Every structure is written in C-alpha cells, then in structure tokens.
Amino acid sequence: MTEMLETTAPIVVIGAGQAGLAAASKLRDLGHAGPLTLVGDEPEPPYQRPPLSKAYLLGEMARERLFLRPSAFYAERDLTLLTGRNATEIRRDERQVMLSDGSALPYQHLLLATGARPRLLPGPDLQGVLVMRSLADADRLAEAVRPGLRLLVIGGGYIGLEAAATAVKLGLQVTLVEAAPRILGRVAAVETSDYFRELHRAHGVDLREGVGLAHLTEAAGRVTGAVLTDGSHLPADLVVVGIGVLPNIELAQAAGLTCDNGISVDAYCRSSDPAIFAAGDCASFPWRNQRIRLESVGNAIDQAEVAATNMLGESCEYQAKPWFWSDQFDVKLQIAGLCGRHDRVVTRAGAGAGRSHWYFHGDRLEAVDAMNDPRVFMVAKRVLEGDRPVDAAFIADPANDLRALLAS
Amino acid sequence: MVSITYIEANGTAHRVEVAPGLTVMEGARDNGVPGIHADCGGACACSTCHVYVAAEWIDRLPPRDEIEQDMLEFAWEPDAERSRLTCQIKVTPELDGLIVTLPERQA
Ligand SMILES: Cc1cc2nc3c(=O)[nH]c(=O)nc-3n(C[C@H](O)[C@H](O)[C@H](O)COP(=O)(O)OP(=O)(O)OC[C@H]3O[C@@H](n4cnc5c(N)ncnc54)[C@H](O)[C@@H]3O)c2cc1C
Ligand code: FES
DSSP: OOOOOOTTSOEEEEOOSHHHHHHHHHHHHTTOOSOEEEEOSSSSOSBOSGGGGTHHHHTOSOGGGGBSSOTHHHHHTTOEEEOSOOEEEEETTTTEEEETTSOEEEOSEEEEOOOEEEOOOSSOOOBTEEOOSSHHHHHHHHHHOOTTOEEEEEOOSHHHHHHHHHHHHTTOEEEEEESSSSTTTTTSOHHHHHHHHHHHHHTTOEEEESOOEEEEEEETTEEEEEEETTSOEEEOSEEEEOSOEEEOOHHHHHTTOOBSSSEEOOTTSBOSSTTEEEOGGGEEEEETTEEEOOOSHHHHHHHHHHHHHHHTTOOOOOOOOOEEEEEETTEEEEEEEOOSSOSEEEEEEOSTTOEEEEEEETTEEEEEEEESOHHHHHHHHHHHHTTOOOOHHHHHOTTSOTHHHHHO | OEEEEEEOTTSOEEEEEEOBTBBHHHHHHHTTOTTOOOTTSSSSSSOTTEEEEOGGGGGGSOOOOHHHHHHHHTSSSOOTTTEEEGGGOBOOGGGTTEEEEOOSOOO
16 A cells, blocks of 8 residues: 655655665655655765776875765755764664664655675775775775785776776786686676787786685785785785675564565565665665666666655555676776576677677577766667567677667 | 867757866856756767757867767767767867757656
8 A cells, every 4th residue: 555645745865875865866856845765874975986996096186086975965955964974773663763873763655775895805904905885895905006006906807807907007906806706796797808808918917817815814914915815825915805795684674574585575665664765776676577776877876766756655566677887998898787697698799999898598688788888888788678689690790770770 | 278169959048167177068057057068977878968059150060970860860860970989078168158958858
C-alpha cells in the first residue's frame, strides 16, 4: 500500500555524496517543500569523487571545482546541510535519526545514501599506506607523492589502475600487483584486461598479475615495502590499497533492515521498511532476475532521483542503465552495459586509436567497452537501452557505419 | 570575471559572471542555471552538458576536439555548427559576452 505523502513532510537524507545530493535536489525540483536535511560525515559539502584519482591528484583541478553545488545552493533551496556529522542510529518506531552531535532528526521518509568505504588490509595502520575514496584520502596522497618515489599499488581494479597511471604521470616509479590471474578480472573481459595491461606496461608500470600481497614490511611505523605471495620482496615508499569497497550498511543493519551485499531495495528503491529508501553505492537492487549493486556516478544519480520521486508518493521503477568511464594515460574508456555473463567478445577497430570490445551472451548484446571511441559508446548505450538486436559480424567490420544499429 | 548568458529552452535568460579558468559548464553549475546536467562532472564522458552556441560565437570559440565532436553527434538533437559540450570550453576573457542556448533535453 502506498502511503500518500504530503509535500511538507520532513525528509532526511543520510550521506551527503553523489546520490544524497542528487536526491535532495530532485526532491526540491519536484516541489517538496517540507524540511529537508542532508547529513554527511565528511567535512566538505557534496563533491565528485571521479577526479580524485585523475585530474585532482594530478594537480590539474582546483579543490573548489570538485563541489557538486556552490555553497549558496543549499540556502537557496532551503536545504539543511549538516556536514561533519554521523548518523548513528535509526529509530524506526519513532521515525527519528540520531546524530553524533546528540541531536535527533524526525522523518516521514528517509533515504540512505551512505555509499561505500575502501576495504583495508588486515594489520595495524602504517604511515605511507593510503586508500582512495575521499577528498581527505586524495589530499593525503597528493601530499605524499614526489617524483622518483617508489609506489606500490595493490589491486588492479579501476581505482588502482587510475592511481597507477596518475602516479606515473607525476614521475613516480610504479609497481601494481593483482592477486587474481588478471587485472579488471571482475569487471571486464580478457580482451579489455589485455588492453590495459599493455597500456600500463608501455608507460613503465611494473604490472604483476596472479601475485598477491603476503605482508607489508615496516620500520618505525612507516611502510618500507612488501613481501609478495611468490616470495619476492619489493621496496616501496608509498602503498595505495585499491582492493575494492564495502557498502556502508551497518546503520541499516542495526535498524533491522534487510541487507544482501548492500541495503536491499525493491524496484522502487524502497528498503524492507517502506518509509526508508536507499540509493547509490550502498544499495543492492533487483536487475534481470538477480540482485546487483553498482558503484558508479550514473547509477548514484539515476537511482537517487527515482528514490526521490517515489518518496513523494509516485511508483517509478528504477530501470538501471549501467555506464561508467575511466581515464588512464591517454585512453578514455567508456563502458555501456554490465559485464557478467557474456560468452563471446567481438573486437572492433575504430577510427585512429579507437577500439571497442562488444560483449555478447548468445545473440544478445550485454556490454561494450569503448577505448578512445566515444561514438561507439554513445551508439552502444542507445542500443542497450532500446534492447535492440545487434549482429556481431556487422560490428566486427570497421567499415560498417554503426548508425545503422539505431535505425532498425 | 567573464559574462556569459545561458538561455533556457523556454527562453529564460541567465546572465552570470564566471571566473576565467572554469569551464562554461561549471559557470552554469555554480550559478544554478538549470538544464545542464553534467553527470560526468566534465570528463567529456556523458554529453549531458550540451548547448547551442549563438551563431556569432561559433568561430570565436576554440574548435572541438575529436572526442567532443564524436560525443556531440549523439547528443540530444545536435546541430552540426552550433552544438558544443560546455565542459570542454574553458572560460577566458575572450569569451566575455558569450551566449549559449540550452536544448530541450539533455538525454
Ligand atoms: C577515486 C574514485 C574514482 C571514481 N571514478 C569513477 C568514474 O570515473 N566513473 C564513475 O562512474 N564512478 C567513479 N567512481 C565511483 C563513484 O564516485 C561512486 O559510485 C559514487 O560516488 C557513489 O555515490 P554515493 O552517493 O552512493 O556514495 P558516496 O559518494 O560515497 O557518498 C556517501 C557519503 O555518505 C557518507 N556516510 C556514510 N555513512 C554515513 C553516516 N552514517 N552518516 C553520515 N554520512 C555517512 C560517506 O562518508 C559519504 O560521504 C569513483 C570513485 C572513487 C572513489
Ligand atoms: S559534463 Fe559530461 S560530457 Fe560534459
């Protein structure tokens, strides 16, 4: 049963990141006029994370440019932004959120947009061992990098690879180790792993796959290197750990909400408590007979906007259209769709340096990785959104104009 | 400061002052101009920061690079001459007086 919500009822959003901000903006755009509070535990107002491992770390983008909205926005939209505060408890029976500063916020509807946090290595904290999630993390790394230093990146996912590429540009000597047999193993096909392995090696990254970290070595609380699972010893001045993230679900769990690799929501972004919604990196949602969790800006925005709409009494289904990008060296990677169950990959040579990998499951197109080929990305995104049929042989011939795929 | 006018699809004009060094997209974002989504934050990866540049400005802007060109071809109702991605236009003093019109939709 849907409960009618007055547009004046109080709404609280926990997590002032990409999803939290998108939801709060959307609520105001849709005419919600009641108290609206955005609570975030970081000191900064909502900012974008993607540049942290790219332009910001390179020193090419000033800090102010990261902020998703100017500071005047919050007052203009009558949006209460509480930064530097943690939501510590959800009292569902009283419909109140307790904050670390001792205050309590009443809500009619609540959005959990708590994001994810980096997985850490076991063992004590060492100086010189860093992660890449927040602006504070990026500042710590930016402070530590110096040309000539030896950097060890642990983990060959997108964050690790971007950190490696940026560090090379900054003049560091970079080694990257990936415990799995290949980099990007969970998120891309062999062809894409091969492409990025070559790219990184061509730029001087010592990239090692199938070899994990046994343990770090230290002197006086500062990292000095690592011993790898093959017994080799690598000296290092800095270590960046990029071994994935964990969704921030503890608050939801403690409140008794159903969680399953994320806060479980239905197609309407509703958790197991109909007054509470979740969106972004923290939410696991139904997608084609399975439950998935996406870690991307596009998902954070779109899902948050659907959640916001439904908080005002609508019943919109969230139709995820997964897409992602990553910048490494001179390559812009754009991904449409989701890698997961393909049984065939077709490579297409694009104009100039462009190249793309098309993932098929039987006859059905599942995803496309486009390297320096934005036209392919744009076409693939539309093809996937429209669930249009695609002929693999047509794709493989670079002389064929992809526009034909949109005309059918 | 550089003066830029953003005209919404419905005709509402926003004349704002933007600091050199930012992009035309950031000028809209920082001044609350609706209609430019900029989902990718300026990475030239999403094409949701598309505008039509006023005719007299087409030749006064630095040309599109290949990536912008390709992204634009598949933006919402692109115009071969006037379409630009605002995240790819750096604000410089030469842009003072720039006028851009927003499309009806971004995607
Ligand atoms: C370095 C880096 C590069 C990336 N690059 C890309 C890219 O190129 N393309 C792409 O699509 N995506 C990229 N991503 C992923 C993208 O940034 C995330 O998917 C997106 O930020 C998710 O938004 P969110 O709002 O769900 O979570 P977040 O942005 O993480 O926001 C959640 C916020 O909630 C706060 N919070 C958590 N618990 C509480 C609590 N109890 N009380 C108060 N506040 C709380 C967190 O501290 C955080 O500030 C990148 C991420 C990183 C870290
Ligand atoms: S902001 Fe995404 S392409 Fe311009």
